[in-house]
Amino acid sequence: MAWLAAGDYQVALEPDGKVACRNAAGRRLKTVPSKLKDDPAVVGLRQLAEWLAAHERQCLATAERWMVRSLPVPAAVIAAVWADETWRAVLRDLVVTGADGSVAGFLRDADPQRGLGVVDLDGDTVRLTDAEIRIPHPVLLEDLDELREFAAELGVAQQLQQLHREVWHRPADLEPAATQVDTYAGGRYEELRELVGRCARLGYRVRGGYTTVPLVDGGRTLEARVWVGDYYDYDECETGGLGWAGTEGRPVPLTEVGPVAWSEGMRMAAALYAGRTLEEEASA
Secondary structure, eight states: OOOEEETTEEEEEOTTSOEEEEOTTOOEESSOOGGGTTOHHHHHHHHHHHHHHHHHHHHHHHHHHHHHTTOOEEHHHHHHHTTSHHHHHHHTTOEEEOTTOOEEEEEEEEETTTEEEEEOTTSOEEEEOOSEEBOOOGGGOTTHHHHHHHHHHHTOOOSSOSTTSOOOOOOSOOOTTOOOBOTTTTOEESSHHHHHHHHHHTTOEEETTEEEEEEEETTEEEEEEEEOOOTTOOSSEEOOOEEEEOTTSOBOOGGGOOHHHHHHHHHHHHHHHHTSOOHHHHHO
16 A cells, blocks of 8 residues: 655555545544545545446446356457456456356466466366357356355355356246246335336346346347336336347247346346335334
8 A cells, every 4th residue: 555645644545445544653544634635645546446446347347248148258358457456356266168168167367378277176277278268157057056165165255246146047837928927026115216226226227117137148139127117106116027028129938038038137126026115114
């Protein structure tokens, strides 16, 4: 942590993004004195903290998009961003696969010349030299429980939710013509703005009365959507059923929804339902 002069004090940026301050005698202060709020060093550190936080969010969002949309990622891209501490923290220990889709192991290193270093399922460190890799969605990992156990043995702590992301598997006994799942329908909210606010906090977009998440599964572009209510009605509302639509906006039969799209759609619906007003709260 590098200290910068700020008047008669010194300031520095702590790992948690807060600005630390110490006086001329070197004693740490609990807070930054108010007279330093416009000091160039303090302003610069706070702007840097904001940029770093935004950069971390962007890295996480990009890596999650690679996983959720089953996108192939050039190994050269992984190697190029590995020097960035934030990118490295996001990518480290993610389960990756080679070009053929077989699980390679936990990502531990990336070098432009030597390839990607991974810890395989035997606990050995090997080099992955494929031109492209994938960060598989956990619903696609057949040995997910074993991978979770092995990750615990290795002391793996993923920044991006992959191994410990909740997954839902599509039932085999669906009606051929069905286009909606009502498992998480009926989650009541006292006001529409509460439900819309929860959508925003969870990172889901709301458009035309639906909260949505764009997905790519097996090369097919889909959009999972849950009815949340009309903006013109701010009274009590509840979550609707979950459905999927294709690029043309038409409902997709549930039997045609792929495993990743199904899991992510159910994840969204469950998260919205979890924020509902409980009966005991309503009667309080």
